[in-house]
Every structure is written in structure tokens, then in C-alpha cells.
Amino acid sequence: MNRNCYFLIPAAGSGTRMGAGQPKLMRNVEGSPVILRTLGAVAEICRSKYANFEYMIILVTTPDLMGTLKAMCNEYFPDIDIVYTLGGNTRTESVSLGLGMINDAMPDDIVLVHDGARCLVTSEEIKACIDGLKEHDVCASAVPVKNTLKEVEISEDGQVKVTGTPDRSRFYEILTPQGFKYKDIKACYAKAIEEGLTATDDTALAELLNLDVYLTKGLYSNLKITTPEDIAIASEIVRSRGESEPFRD
DSSP: OEEEEEEEEEEEOOOGGGGSOOOOOSSTTTTTTTTHHHHHHHHHHHHHHHHGOEEEEEEOOHHHHHHHHHHHHHHHHHSSSSSEEEESSSSSHHHHHTTTTTOSSTOOOOEEEEOTTTTEEEEEEEEHHHHHHTTTTTEEEEEOOOOOOEEEEETOOEEEEEEOOOOGGGGGEEEEEEEEEEHHHHHHHHHHHHOOOSSSSSSHHHHHTTOOOEEEOOOTOOOOOOOHHHHHHHHHHHHHHHHHHHOOO
């Protein structure tokens, strides 16, 4: 019997840094909404049954987007097993609620958490994360930090003083997808909810349980749509890939 892979996609953020107007997940990137491009990348893996997994998408969203996303998925992804749930007040709560939609999973089934706002993720990045879980219990897509980093201390009046310059070769920028064995991500979020912990990064919770986290190869183009400037950057990347036409099944 094939094992299961669950794509858990948090799409319930407020998007306050995007400003007023249309929700960021529905903003247009070269002919397609952000969330449609994200789901299209994930659906490609689902349809291929990569690594002989049976796939399901769990979409965690908001009341105002629920109807729109269901209609969109029914149109573009009628062949994909998708379940929906409302998110919570924090990303941690939203992911926990998404995990609650998984029934009858085996301990070594896998869960990939991928931000709904990371619409430029490639199939290569997703496959690398899935492959990483063949050897490890937790892994995540990441890229080496390119800029020089500074350690600082901030005074009470807001003055920022540099205290050191760490070796940037020791630092990576974490992306998504982030992959877990089912038993481990359940344990991570059970602890988070029990102790009232919040995290913007799933692997940070794994570290709290002393689980080893390994990194897989990501791409710098896998940016998270957060501000209006990100829409412009994403549009340019899509044009460079020759993917400017609206997404079609």
C-alpha cells in the first residue's frame, strides 16, 4: 500500500503589509492569482504521484476566501483530493487546525507545509524536500544567506549598536516547503498548543523537541509575497520563466 503525503497550505494570513484592497493571495501575478500559482505547483506533484505517494492538499483559509478558493479548486483541480478548514489567529493555530483534518495517517506518512503566498516554488524544490524525508524526519527548503549579517543590541531609546559580524557561511534563509514525518509534526504542534507557543517557522517547533532538522536545496526565486514590491518581483520572475499566460488546467 502506498504511503500518504499531505500538503498543508496555510492561506489564512491577514496580509496587512500588502496594504488595503484585494487580499494578497488573490493579487494578480502575470495573469493568475498568487494562490492559484501556488496550488498549481503543488497539484503538479500530486498528479504525478511522485515517489509513489498518495497525495492530499489541506487548504487552511479565511471565511471571506473559503467560497472563492473552493470554486477555484473545483474549476482547476477537480482531480485533486483537497480538504478545507478555517485558520486561527496565528500561523501556529492555522497549521494545527490543518493537521486536525488529517485522518487515519500512519506515523511515517509525510506532511509538507508550504506557504500559500510562496507562488514561485518549483517542482524541483518540492521533490527535494520529499526526497529528504527518505533519510530524515524533518527537512526544509533553504538557501544560503547572501548578505552580510550584523549582531546588534538595541537600547531603550531605539539606538541600534553593532556588536559583531557573524560568518554568513554558517547561516541559511529558511523557505517552504518544510517536511515532517506525520508523528513528528503532530508532536510539535501538540506541544505548541499545550504551551501556548507561536512560531512563524514550523522547523523552529521541531528544534524545541530536539528533533534534527536538515535543509534541502531551495531557490532564491521562492519568495514569499508580502508587500506590493514582491508582486512586481514575482511578475518579473514569471516573465523570465515564460509563464505569463493565465494558469490553465
